[in-house]
Amino acid sequence: MQQPRAFAENVLYGEMLRTAGRLEDAYAQVRRAVLGSPQVVGDETGWRVDGRGAWLHAFVGLTATCYEVDATRSIGPAERLLGIDWAGIFGHDGWAVYDKFTAATHQQCFAHLFRRCESLIESGTGGALAFPRGVKDLLLAGFEYRNRFRSDEMTAHGMKVMAGRLTIKMWKLVRHPKKHAANERFAKFLENHLDELFTFLHRPGADATNWRGEQAIRPAVVNRKVWGGNRTGAGASTQSRIMSVMQTCKQRLADPFDFIRCQLITTSPLALPLPIASR
Template identity: 30%
Template sequence: MSLAFPFLKGALAKMHKWFQESLEPLTKQWLKYIQQPGIRCVDETSYCIDGIKYWVWVATSNEVCVLMLAPTRSSAEVEKLLGADFKGILTSDCYSAYFRQSAMAKQKCLAHLERELESLKTSRFQANREFAADVQQVLATARIHYRHYHGRNLTLEDLGSKRTEVENSLQKIFKATPKKGWPYDAQRLINRLKRHWEEWFTFLTYPEVKPDNNDAERALRPIVIHRKVSGGARSDWGAELVTQMFSFLETMRLQGQNAIVQLCELLSLAGRSPPGLEM
């Protein structure tokens, strides 16, 4: 016996639209929350709407995740996501759109840097390989101090002094220039490390901050899979439904809530009856 769904496409589209409109007030509420002071991990990925390239931006906190659809990958979109005068701590990769965003402090993702250092260890230039190994050791030491603090083996004051030691170790590596100078790849990373000097070890000053941007990447992973499977959305509101639904699911995960139960409760309290399904 074959199973069939006798719903017309138009009826299903109306139902999807109803879901999107029901979720919209809640996602706007969460966006206001994300813009308040706190620790926020941010990232972005591409997404297509009817074949046109858009971007999905994400900001996460301990309890809320917001995915925002935008037409560009510019700093203006970061401002829409976090607000013009964000007072919290911002964790991100080194993409230039985050440079202009205001924040009390910033943390650059160590995992991104460590991946680049790992690739340098196979370079044909010995100076590249030695540079990568030395910087990796400094980053590993910083992570050890971070774990010791959270294991209650270091005080906050001790952790702050460890940051100074770690930064001094990194400076010594920069100054140990080979006779022929640093190869291009090592010099490129040195320039980046210097450009964001105050943003690599923020987690040793504010230990509630994580050294990586994994939370934002984890929140984007489902929408990346959806994009690969579906190819994107066919309408603006359809794309909004995708971002709102994944915002809802990730927020429920962060809060330890049952997503199905909470979604049913949300829809029942929305004050809007679902459209009839024509069969």
């Protein structure tokens, strides 16, 4: 005879599979919305499937969020969603895999760059402090120009001019070899991504950080800490679909449970709630 707990787990799992099946069209709508977004932020976190290591990938557009659990930390999920020739603004941390999107306009996350500066400042001494402090000052200047633009104290053209000047100053900072090994690694990274540091100044409205991605990952991290991941690949796919629909509803300031309830009691696929700007 099946134990009550096992029976309850099987019933819950069956209901989640049924729900995910009914949300198939909504999930496709999410993926199309992210693909069609002019800006996407990517982020990822460790995951577990059947006790084995996996990765949860999140891709956040302006009006939708798509999750995918994958066995690898690879370009696969991003390529399946966006296509390698996607040409929007791609915000992310320094993960090298995203560099393969050569048609995209990239924005390296300023928050990650600031943290690297702070770490080098905290651990450095003497002359080794000059480089991270100089980088931090240039990054802060970028924020200052953006704030001046937002307060109508600078034009979009003026902001682009200042972005060019900041890029030149950054190049002068990073081009010479550094005696401190950690400084040299950071300098090489910045040199390789010079054209991706101040995209948010060239393209007004673009995010300077990947805060959207980190916000999307946060509830998933809590879920992982409580439940430990997924037991099966089918469960991972189910969770990816349900989470994507729920997070997109929240992003559009709609009740995700109300949408799912309505979808479960009708036989026809429902359109996702419209983004606020479209209502």
